[in-house]
Structures are given as structure tokens and as C-alpha cells.
Amino acid sequence: MGILIFDKPFKSFEEQIDILENKYNLYIEDKNMALSALKSLTYYDLINGYKECFITNDKFEPGISLGFLHIFAQIDRHIQSTIFKYSTIVENSYKSKLAYVLAKNFGVCEHDYLDPDNYFRTNNKISFSRIQKACISIYDGSKPIPQPTKHYVEKHNHIPPWILFKNLSFSNAINFFQLLKSQEKHEVADLLIPDKNLDYYKKVEFIIASLNIIRNFRNKMAHNLKFITYKSHFHSLDPKTILHLLPPGLLHWKDIRQNKIGLNDIYGDILCILILLDDEYLQTSMLADFIISFNKMDNGKSTPMKLVKTKYFSITRLPPDIAKRFTALYEAKLKLLNL
Structure with a gap:
């Protein structure tokens, strides 16, 4: 040989x-x-x-120098870490709201809230039996049982959905929502987006698209895959819906029609997170974190830093005035919170 x-x-x-x-x-x-x-x-x-x-x-x-690449990577990592941090908060918040509705309507025992009769068997090629199997595999002992589910298997006589869902993949948690029947789906939708002026079906459409966009970008970051040029091609936001849900000034028709941004790209991902956080303090914190990143670019007087800013905004297609947009909203929220 x-x-x-x-x-x-x-x-x-x-x-x-x-x-x-x-x-x-x-x-x-x-x-x-x-x-x-x-x-x-x-x-x-x-x-x-x-x-x-x-x-x-x-x-x-x-x-392009190695020094430029080093600065570019540091800025990119900072922005990615901010997106990842708040993506995780959105995921946990969504799972908590979903678990609340299931426990309220079906009960706190896994045998009840995983009963196939409570759901559509299939929807858009999503099968409840596959999701049910994924849930059961978390606690049935066929593989090591993760915490906190393990504690409930060993110390309690049931596993509430808010515990089990901590060990359920984001993808399967989103699929749960799609298989809910109308009453429960309506309740989850209203918890996620308490906007009484938005049509129910538009809410559901936005929730499915936005959660999947957040999940897709989060997975790119988690697995260290190419993030800055990524677009979520299989999921895109309805322009009228996101414009309705956002505060004025964050997204314009010109952004969408002329620049093709805000619907399935990095900026769209950031806007989805901001909407689904649905908490003034968390939204203010997220805006502050992004403003810090953008200010790092503006405060750099060196030629490499100026080039980094130009290249980063060109490649990610973030709005060139994003710092101004976020600062205006941040200051408005500080006044609202009396901070």
C-alpha cells in the first residue's frame, strides 16, 4: 500500500x-x-x-490586507454575537408561549399534550407523528436524557411542556405551531403578536416565516458557516405585514422595492427578532448592543476601519443609515421607559 x-x-x-x-x-x-x-x-x-x-x-x-480582514472579522463576530444572543431569547420566549397554550388547553402531562388528536396529522409536508417521535425520544431512555427533562423523569410523575421544549429543537418547535388547530394556533399567535389590527392569517404567515428566518440565520452562526452573504430563500416576509408591525423609520418601501432588503436577509432577521422580542426593555437592550457595534465602525479614523465599514455594509446590505435608524428608536424607547 x-x-x-x-x-x-x-x-x-x-x-x-x-x-x-x-x-x-x-x-x-x-x-x-x-x-x-x-x-x-x-x-x-x-x-x-x-x-x-x-x-x-x-x-x-x-x-485588502490581513489587518483589514482581522478588523472585518472582529466587527462581524460582534454583530453575529448580538444577533445570536437575541435569537436565543426569541426561541426561548416562543417555546414558553407555545408550552403555555398547550398546557392550558391539553394538560401538563406529556401523554396529553402529545396526543395526536389535538393536532392536524399533516400540514405542508410536516407530520405530527415525526414531531411526536422526536419529543418522546428526549425522555424515553433510547439515548442519554438531557437536563432539565432528566430531572423530571427521575423526580416527578410527568414532564410539563415548558420543560420538555427546552430540549426540543427550534425546528420541531416551529413545526408544532404549524400543526396546531385553529383555536390553539390563534392563542399562540396573539401571545407572539398582540396586535389586534393585524389579520389572523397574516399573523400566522409572519410568525412561521420570521421564526424560520431567525432559526436559519442562527444555525449559520452556530455552525460557523457563511453568514454575511446568506439569505433565507425558502422563507420571506410579506412587505405590508412587516411594515405594519415595525415602528416608523426602521424599514421603508424604498428599502424593499429598490434595494431588495428587509425581507429575507440579515436586516430582515434583525427586524424579526426585534418584533418577536415584544418587550420594551429587551428591545432597548438589543438596539443598544447594535449601536455599540455601528459606533465602533464610525469611531475608527484609520483607512482600514473606513474600508471595513464600506465593505461590511455593501456585503451584508444593511442600510447605510442603520445606526441613525436604531438610535432614533432607542432614544424614543428610553423616554417611554423613563430611563
């Missing part, structure tokens, strides 16, 4: 820098800084993660 020659052999940090300089024409302004960047963010994250944005014909664009 011959010796296997690996097509991705080990390369020292110094060798990685040499490849970047001589193969990819990346400008290395400081070798020590380059070593530090590669040690903290890795070659793959810095190069492969962003090469579709800055590489043409296997060469970096003129003006």
Missing part, C-alpha cells in the same frame, strides 16, 4: 503567512500581528470564511 499524501497537510503559522502573501497576494503589513490573528481566529475563519467577498481569480482584491 502506497503512502497517502494528504491534500491538506499541516502548515505552521509562518507557512500560512507565506501562502497568503505569495499565493493569494494578501498584503501582510505586520508579521507579528499576522501571527496573532492566525492564532486567535484561525486561517479558515479569516480566509475561507470571507474569501468569496474579497477574492477574485484566487487573488485578494487590491487594498
Whole structure:
């Protein structure tokens, strides 16, 4: 048997820098800084993660340096971490509201709220039997039982939905909503969006689309996949509905019609999170976190920082005046909360 020659052999940090300089024409302004960047963010994250944005014909664009990539990655990570943080809050809030309605209407025992008679058997290729099986597999002992479900299996005589759903995937939790019958679906929809002026069917449509958009972007971030160019192509928001639900100034018809933003992209994801948080304090906190990120770009006086801002907004297609939009809403909410 011959010796296997690996097509991705080990390369020292110094060798990685040499490849970047001589193969990819990346400008290395400081070798020590380059070593530090590669040690903290890795070659793959810095190069492969962003090469579709800055590489043409296997060469970096003129003006792109490792220092630029390092700053770009730090800004991107900060914005991603903010989106991820509030995505998780939305997921937990949604599961809590869903569990509340199921417990109220069907009971707190898993045998009752997982009874197939309480749901449509199928809807848009979603099968309740598959979701039921996924729920049962959490506590039946066929695999290690996670906490907090394990505690209830060992110490209590039933597993309430608000406990079981902590171990249920976001995807299956969303599918639960789609399989609810009209009364329960209406109750969950009103808890998520307590807007009496929005048609029930528009609410349901928005909830399904927005939860899936949040889930899709969250999964991209969780698995360190390409985030900044991603669009949720299988789920898109209805323009009239999101404009109705948002405070004035965050999204305009021009954004949608001319710039094609706000419906299934990063900005759409951020807006969905803001709507579904449905809590003035959380919304204010989220706006403040984003404003900090945007101010970091504006406060940078160096040429690389200015280039980072231009490139980041161009690639993500976030509105160039997003900081102004968010600051106006943030200040309005502070006055409302008397802070």
C-alpha cells in the first residue's frame, strides 16, 4: 500500500503567512500581528470564511490586507454575537408561549399534550407523528436524557411542556405551531403578536416565516458557516405585514422595492427578532448592543476601519443609515421607559 499524501497537510503559522502573501497576494503589513490573528481566529475563519467577498481569480482584491480582514472579522463576530444572543431569547420566549397554550388547553402531562388528536396529522409536508417521535425520544431512555427533562423523569410523575421544549429543537418547535388547530394556533399567535389590527392569517404567515428566518440565520452562526452573504430563500416576509408591525423609520418601501432588503436577509432577521422580542426593555437592550457595534465602525479614523465599514455594509446590505435608524428608536424607547 502506497503512502497517502494528504491534500491538506499541516502548515505552521509562518507557512500560512507565506501562502497568503505569495499565493493569494494578501498584503501582510505586520508579521507579528499576522501571527496573532492566525492564532486567535484561525486561517479558515479569516480566509475561507470571507474569501468569496474579497477574492477574485484566487487573488485578494487590491487594498485588502490581513489587518483589514482581522478588523472585518472582529466587527462581524460582534454583530453575529448580538444577533445570536437575541435569537436565543426569541426561541426561548416562543417555546414558553407555545408550552403555555398547550398546557392550558391539553394538560401538563406529556401523554396529553402529545396526543395526536389535538393536532392536524399533516400540514405542508410536516407530520405530527415525526414531531411526536422526536419529543418522546428526549425522555424515553433510547439515548442519554438531557437536563432539565432528566430531572423530571427521575423526580416527578410527568414532564410539563415548558420543560420538555427546552430540549426540543427550534425546528420541531416551529413545526408544532404549524400543526396546531385553529383555536390553539390563534392563542399562540396573539401571545407572539398582540396586535389586534393585524389579520389572523397574516399573523400566522409572519410568525412561521420570521421564526424560520431567525432559526436559519442562527444555525449559520452556530455552525460557523457563511453568514454575511446568506439569505433565507425558502422563507420571506410579506412587505405590508412587516411594515405594519415595525415602528416608523426602521424599514421603508424604498428599502424593499429598490434595494431588495428587509425581507429575507440579515436586516430582515434583525427586524424579526426585534418584533418577536415584544418587550420594551429587551428591545432597548438589543438596539443598544447594535449601536455599540455601528459606533465602533464610525469611531475608527484609520483607512482600514473606513474600508471595513464600506465593505461590511455593501456585503451584508444593511442600510447605510442603520445606526441613525436604531438610535432614533432607542432614544424614543428610553423616554417611554423613563430611563
